[in-house]
Amino acid sequence: ATIANVGTLVIGANGAYTFTPAENYNGTVPTVNYTVTDGSGSNVTSTLNINVTPVDDSFTDASESVSTAEDTAVTGSVLTGTSSVDGPVSVVNFSIDGVTGTFTAGQTATITNVGTLVIGANGAYTFTPDANYNGPVPTVSYTVTDGSGTDVTSTLNINVTPVDDSFTDTSESVTTNEDTAVNGSVLTGTSSVDGPVSVVNFTIGETTYAAGQTATIANVGTLVIGANGAYTFTPAKNYNGTVPTVSYTVTDGSGSNVTSTLNISVTPADDNFTDISERVTTAEDTAVTGSVLTGTSSVDGPVSVVNFTIGETTYVAGSTATIANVGT
Secondary structure, X not given: OEEOOOEEEEEOOOOOEEEEEOOOOOEEOOOEEEEEOOOOOOOEEEEEOOEEOOOOOOOOOOOEEEEEEOOOOEXXXXXXXXXXXXXXXXXXXXXXXXXXXXEEOOOEEEEOOOEEEEEOOOOEEEEEEOOOOOEEOOOEEEEEEOXXXXXXXXXXXXXXXXXXXXXXXXXXXEEEEOOOOEEEEOOOOOOOOOOOOEEEEEEEOOEEEEOOOEEEEOOOEEEXXXXXXXXXXXXXXXXXXXXXXXXXXXXXXXXXXXXXXXEEEEEOOOOOOOOOOOOOOOOOOOOOOOOOOOOOOOOOOOOOOOEEEEOOEEEEOOOOOOEOOOEO
């Protein structure tokens, strides 16, 4: 006899019987009534009651490995594809390497400087990384039960992949005096969550220099900008005015670089100059000519006579002075 979803039963005339339960069935078998005869007179009816006791059927749960982008939560289920003939599977608890304690299903675990994780009894999980965190998350171990016998422990491995976090760098404008070097840093106040910032190169006109190189700007001066942002500009002697704009490139080692400018102006200083006094001789009744500026010059510009004074009288340049009974 086949008892649907329960098993099969055969009872021989000699009373021998065999009951074979269906795979994974446990519980009470429907009552069996059987009739016995001795070949004479009335027959006798009796019952055979069979019970199938449960045994623990082992089950397995596969470990999971997932990835998410920086600043992006990831969700899923640790029980996808997991089942047991003994009953519905569920998560009992979970633990995290390096984090004290065991968390019951449904609790939220905080992983310092990494993120938060919650795994529900139904296997659903959500991991939310901390802002700007990237890298492997400490291994998560979770326990699964089917309500019967031995539980199963599996792992959830999460990796957070980096994304490029934009950063900015402010352009600089500095001033120095003529004949005076100026130094500073083009990276003051500049930082990035992706890593330390540094100068890659800088450009003046059509020429690009690697960080640390010295650029010579003809008749203007020299400039060097280090990878750490430190710069020194040394103006050429007696130069003053605007220095050609310097463009420099900054990187944080991740993604796009940033380009900023360094603007330098050299203010003029008064450069002293001298003029030699002259002594000339001429014959009576003979005019004499010459220049009081012979050999006189200044780095600040062309020299010229403003005025001249004879006795108590001052004359503007170009005026004719008459010296009574002496000459003009």
